Amino acid sequence: MIQKQKATGQKEAIFNNEVVSRFELYNSLFLTLPFYKVKDTGTLLPLFIKHCEEGVKAKQASREIIPAFFNKYAQNNSEKDIMDLLFRFIQYIERQVVLFDAVEDASFQKLNTMDDQSSLHSYLSKGVDNEVLSHKIEQLIQDFSLRLVLTAHPTQFYPGAVLSIITDLTAAIKRNDILTINELLQQLGKTPFFNKKSPTPVDEALSLAWYLENVFYFAAAQIQAEVDQSLQEFQMESRKVIELGFWPGGDRDGNPNVHADNTIQVAKMLRQILFRCYYRDFRNLKRRITFRGVEDTISMVHDVLYKNAFDSNSPYQDISTVLLDNLQKIKDTLLEDHDGLFVNLVDDLIRKVKLYGNYFASLDIRQDSRVLRRVHAFCRQNKPVKAFFPENYDELGEKEKIALLTFKSAKINYDSPPEELLQDTLQTISEIREIQSSNGELACHRFIISNCQQASDILQLLELFLWNGWEEQDLKMDFVPLFETVNDLEDASEIMETLYSHPFYRKHLERRGNKQDIMLGFSDSTKDGGYLMANWSIFNAKVALTKKADEHNIRLAFFDGRGGPPARGGGKTHRFYASMGREIANKNIQLTIQGQTISSQYGSIDSAEFNIAQLINAGISSGIREKHNVLLDPVHKDILDVMAEDSYQAFVALRNHPLFLSYLEKFSPLTLLSKINISSRPVKRNAGGPLKLEDLRAISFVTAWSQLKQSIPGFYGVGTALENQEKKGNWANLQQTYHQSGYFKTIIDNCMMSMSKSDFSITAHFANDEQFGAFWKILHDEFERSKAMLLKLSGQESLMENYPVEKRSIAVREKIVLPLVLIQHYALGHLSQENLSDQERQSYEKLAIRTVYGIVNAGRNLA
Template identity: 70%
Template sequence: MPKLRLTTQRESVFNNEVISKFELFNSLFLTLPFYKIKDTGTLLPLFFKSCEDGIKQGQKPAQVIEEFFAKYTSYTDRKDIVDLLFRFIQYIERQVVLFDAVEDASFTKLNTTDEQSTLAFILKKNADNKTMLSKIERLIDDLSLRLVLTAHPTQFYPGNVLAIITDLTQAIKENDITSINSLLQQLGKTPFFNKKSPTPVDEALNLTWFLENVFYFAAANIQEEIDQNLDEYNLETKKILELGFWPGGDRDGNPNVHSDTTVEVSKMLRQILFRCYYRDFRVIKRRITFRGVEENIAKLNDVLYANAFDQGIEIEDISVQLKEGLNKIKDTLLEEHEGLFVDLVNDLIRKIELYGNYFASLDIRQDSRVLRKVHEFCRQNKPISSLYPADYDKLSEADKLKHISFKEASINFASAPDELTKDTIETIKEIKGIQKRNGERACHRFIISNCQQASDILQLMELFLWNGWSKDTLTIDFVPLFETVNDLKGAADIMETLYSNPFYKAHLASRGNKQDIMLGYSDSTKDGGYLMANWSIFNGKTSLSAVAEKHNIQLAFFDGRGGPPARGGGKTHRFYASMGKEIANKNIQLTVQGQTISSQYGSVESAEFNIEQLINAGITSGLKEKHNILLDPENKVLLDAMAEDGYKAFVDLREHPLFVSYLEKLSPLKLLSQANISSRPVKRNGGGEMKLEDLRAISFVTAWSMLKQNVPGFYGMGTAMKNQEKAGNWGKVVKVYEDSDYLKTIVDNCMMSMSKSDFAITAHLASDKEFGSFWTQLHNEFELTKEMLLKLSGQPTLMANYPVDKRSIATRERIILPLVLIQHFALEKLQHDQNATDQKALEKLSVRTVFGIVNAGRNLA
């Protein structure tokens, strides 16, 4: 009953604080004095209605739009029609921003942490139980959370728009109509898109907005709360949260990231951090004007100012020096001034302990195939050439391992390497400089994507030893990334080989016997479908945990999560809370990317809430340490069969001869590179033919979301469940679902993905000569999955257990319905011959709709 009352209260708050306010401010928005506002503001509501009615009647997008123009306008010229559609797009983009701001302004009223899962409640509950307090202390000592911001191209808002959204959210909180009106006008005149593609450094700079304006404060606030809670019970505190950063370091498939990019981004992160430090120190300087601190205040002011603004100084890691200076000021305040303003000093010390000299740790990532070629090139040069046989690359894995000797060497290059090889070698050398300037934690992980064998890791270690590093100073953590279904199956054997290798074992010992392993959700879903991807990762984590425990290795899984459920997104904290004791879960690491950054970490309040949820998930799952019932033989056999059926269904679809052409012709897949939102190509093989294996997972998922079909987020689930029902196992499936929080999370996230689908928009394709049967196949699986999920969960509609989230999604989908139809209208016209001018205008029209659709979905791509 209490849960029912809470849900009802949240719905009421959502209706009053979000829906009502959005409708009010939206009506104001439509009357703002912009270019040709009268036409746009008057016609847009009619266009919305035409779109909704047209879809209900099963009309094609082109038919809906052409009938609208014939009925409500006098426009007949293609240029005038396209011009008005562009103005509609601009308005709807800003309506999405307005809805975001209204919803974010109500965040604290809509979201409350379950009190029973908070650290404060857990400590209070066990205050008289010394055994439990000791367990909590050990758990916190082991616990860590690492959020890694990535450069994946679905963060569409530039920094100036993010700043407007922040101010607009605050104005809405305060019901400041004058400011709201001004900010809406500013929003209307501010461009939402780039005229040219950003460089990797541009991407990094755009993303640092969140570091500087959100995480800098939110992480420190969370750490302060943890410190206070533990101090109250005389427990030793610990730094739990760490930030990671990929822009400038992630060169997997991105030809535009180079060693100088990595160095420039590392310096930029440091300088922005010191500007944050200096901003805080100015407050300290303004308040602490007492005797006895003048000299230390002056010294710190000069040091912080120089590091924040002087481009010419020689930079080095001065975090220890800063803390020493601040602690001297703190001691003086406590001894001579009754501790006045000591909280300001403590706050800055806490931030320096969190962020050091680097702000966020810069990860390096490269594909194993590239690294193998670099190793091959280095082996051709003295003195390395004498250590390897000429046919080394053709040897078996076992024979390769016999030849890897880990000799330190200084290579004499007989010939110039190609650009990619040269960049890899230079990057390995530059990491040492980054560590010297910013501290070891500034850049200490090298991620090997497409890792398929132990030698991929060991050969990379050799590359370090051949290019400026020694065995005693190899301050690098080597992180294998397992992505495909087959890679996940072999992952435990690879790690067994590594843990048994004497050199690698010694290296791990020097790193505290800690091993990070990255698991990729995006490519595993693209490879095997939604259910198989999740189940493969679950099984992979189980086997990898067992191997690590056998070798006494402290394992941390680094989850490569995208925004949508199809790429590992969704209710993330529930996912971590549902882990059993068989899976290493004390160190939570995950990527945060695209719209997930702005939607979940776009404000200090939302960032604090989501960070706290993840930390609480780690604590509560650690205290429970329940056996995961999915590992019981009967249940595992059941899920194995379901995953295999889902996999077969998805692979059959993926191998359909129309699969790629369906996406090419009916979605803006081929045009995504024109969006100018990323330095990274849409696919890996450059300008060649569109092949599924070369297509990036993010582009793959985005294309399906533009079609409002979200196939990677559900396809095969319905077939898998229906097959079990036919086999007489439905009762077992229901029992496992009821008993397993992990399976509930998979189902809930699948429902979320399906809630953002609308096959009615493309229903006209059912009679299409080329794609009719293919569309029908997709639609049938969608309806089957929906039927089986509702039957399994006992819910009357998708996401019925989350009525506020359901209403938010429905509202957002309604806002952007015209964008979807405009996009499909443009794509439909592009299938016919157009003159050069119309071709360019229609392509631009299609691309521009992507921004608003993805922004509204918040985790669509």
């Protein structure tokens, strides 16, 4: 314990010296730079920040704080002058957030050192004198894999140009190169932070591919190299443990802008970017390997890579095997004739080709079950499948529907073309074969059915493939149900029982290696049932689904739809996986990384390597641990069942409050999120219709609360649940559980992280609002209740006391963006007035929208 406290203290000191002090130094330099010809903006901003802090302490509203500042410090107080300077403040603060990101990233290696005791090498070392442990580790390594899936959810605000500046700025800060830092800060000041129009799905894919090309290509290969080296040292066979997935261009759930041609275009783009990476590496290799005996092979590989990287007319073929064969020939010649000189360069490229093939990242297809049911219904109206089904098929029960499915391959003759949405599904099903043919099977082999509520959702989709060009024996596809709501999670086990017991589906699984992927969504389950119920429902679903898979001898892999904040499954993610017991399948870790999680945890090669290694080590440590305290004994399970239900009832009561949505609409930028040009995806599924909670996307829901600095989805109901247990006399047992169960501790610690990014003092004046005052007090009371109970449970004096570096980072970031929050409230307050001109309304909307970028970016995992 003393050693741990010492290490924590050292980290905190490093953070203050390396991050906070350097940020203050470079920020003072930044504030003196000329910016869009606005004189004195940098001088006034520190005064504005201090004024905002004092106003919040005095519980003043933004409508008081901001005018008072201009009366005191500004010479011109017209509304135009106020608006103009507020926009300049926003631009400065946006870039201050980037500067802090870069300074923090530059110190990443000093702040984050891998625990040697939990590395793969250390586990292998422990198995040297323990035959049982050695065999266990060897078997685990053979089965283990990590799949990271990049998604285009609209919470990633940095455009490619800014990402490149951050990368260069981070490198310059590491070198303490003041001249370059000064130039990059000037470049940052002149570089736009937002798009003038919404990106297309292909634009999103291209933006996200920046991380593949500049980060993952190197980081994943380096981690794989370390795994290979460790395994070879202990005479174990090397194997691929890292996989990459990709959603932009394939995820059409609720996004009418994604079409089949986008999917094909993105698949081609991923391939071309990958071959450019290969070509870049091969040029370096070619400069070193100038020996006799390899000239012809080098020349041939060079030509192949060049054509695939730069010639758009080159035929798209799966050439990974050809590449590997020729690279191996080069390697063999080096070993036999040239003392193995530069063989490491060849090994590195061979490793990358094995990792990424022709495709870089597997393109997942996702569509909502309700759309897929409509596609199936449309096909049933046409010959020859029309004869297989009665007209009242949709009104039949689940068992009757499944009994009618024939799974016969058929070529449908359409009497009339389907509507655009249905046509997209049919075209995509057909074109997946083209992607597999050109880029390899792994380029596109998963179809995810969101909002999956019954086994027929999977089986009917399988039929659609057989009706649209696919043969049973050649159906190289994995069908992945996505269970999201609390009710869907509860029913998931029975749905999979139906599928595993179905003769045709079971036969299909056998052809796919008896492996089933199941996706579980945190975001919608949190929106549906609150933080604690969502986590506990997913935990129980995983236990039940694992048991069901074991009964049918199925190799199960859970694919977790984790977003940025704890409310959407984020936070200390690796701790969740490390705490899984044998009752939960954990040999194949799969998770989405999205929004600011990509830039904050995988934005640099250093951070990506660290976080990939953390997840791998979490999976290995969980697999070999002899004892897990995962709350499945009757006493703990009953308590958590009751707590989850208490939390659920509290959250549902809040959600059903008549002012719930109107509060969000008035005080947060919820209704303006659709005007932020960062995503091709609509804010809500029912585009054009009235705002309903069920149609509102979980990302928009969580973002709205985070903008208010009231992270309701990340804590609400937890305090009530804990307080009820204390009243029942279960407190000592709960404290013991917190300290002994890694899973429960992670839930609680992530909840505290979420609350650390809340600040009800900013909205304290809401308490006096005639319409919403009582509602604000409900929120505030539960926050204070949750805070008190969590501190009591953990034995801490302040939130995140055990994570001082992260706590300090959050505090600095929240201080930076406090003015943005107040400017946003100021703009929204004006927008609530009825006598605004169109021009005034547009100006205030733009002002409110611009504040969203910096607030989300500073939070790193707020949305």
